[in-house]
Amino acid sequence: NAGVMQNPRHLVRRRGQEARLRCSPMKGHSHVYWYRQLPEEGLKFMVYLQKENIIDESGMPKERFSAEFPKEGPSILRIQQVVRGDSAAYFCASSPSDPSEAFFGQGTRLTVV
Amino acid sequence: SQQGEEDPQALSIQEGENATMNCSYKTSINNLQWYRQNSGRGLVHLILIRSNEREKHSGRLRVTLDTSKKSSSLLITASRAADTASYFCATDPDSNYQLIWGAGTKLIIKP
Numbered sequence: 161n162a163g164v165m166q167n168p169r170h171l172v173r174r175r176g177q178e179a180r181l182r183c184s185p186m187k188g189h190s191h192v193y194w195y196r197q198l199p200e201e202g203l204k205f206m207v208y209l210q211k212e213n214i215i216d217e218s219g220m221p222k223e224r225f226s227a228e229f230p231k232e233g234p235s236i237l238r239i240q241q242v243v244r245g246d247s248a249a250y251f252c253a254s255s256p257s258d259p260s261e262a263f264f265g266q267g268t269r270l271t272v273v
Numbered sequence: 274s275q276q277g278e279e280d281p282q283a284l285s286i287q288e289g290e291n292a293t294m295n296c297s298y299k300t301s302i303n304n305l306q307w308y309r310q311n312s313g314r315g316l317v318h319l320i321l322i323r324s325n326e327r328e329k330h331s332g333r334l335r336v337t338l339d340t341s342k343k344s345s346s347l348l349i350t351a352s353r354a355a356d357t358a359s360y361f362c363a364t365d366p367d368s369n370y371q372l373i374w375g376a377g378t379k380l381i382i383k384p
Contacts, residue, residue: 193372202361202374203316216371251316253372262372264308266315 162186164254165234165243173242180188181237181268185254193262194220194227197249206250209235242272256270279375287383294378296362299341303365305338306331307347310377311359316361319347344379352382 165184173179185192190211194200195203205219209229220227224242229235237244249269281294286292296305307319310340322329322338322345329336335348349356359377 202376204374205371208371264316
């Protein structure tokens, strides 16, 4: 049973481009969480999804950011028109139900140049 | 505001010494977890302690939880150079499903 897989591990985008971050949850996990970690800080909750549903996106900026978790395929975090302040590590976690049983991926490090 | 706050922000000790880090939080919780993050890398889950537990051990790690003071401590005994990392506490508030993270303690073990 592979762990939570995130790709790419590193992503470099120029200002104004789009960034697409992928997260494949562990087998059997239908709950996905995205967190953002700015340099030298802890993780901040962004969004919680179940298959085909966004349960809570209260931590996600209202503009330029979107997330989905389709019936088939990985969860996608999409950042449009990236700015330098979007540079961060983005972690995905998945759980069968209880978030305290969430397993984290290795993260995607986004650098906006 | 942050639920969990670790202190100290940074800790530097000699190899072989014990390292103690603390975490305070604000709301009632279901459980509290400690994670390690090596520089620029992913998160490693260390230990979970539930709200009805007071102490838990795992190898060289000892975690305590005081729900009356809303605080937890992580003790690493006989530290090694490989323990150099940032350590985070994350709480699972009983009114929410999010994990709330502190800013971390940066631990440096000097050989």
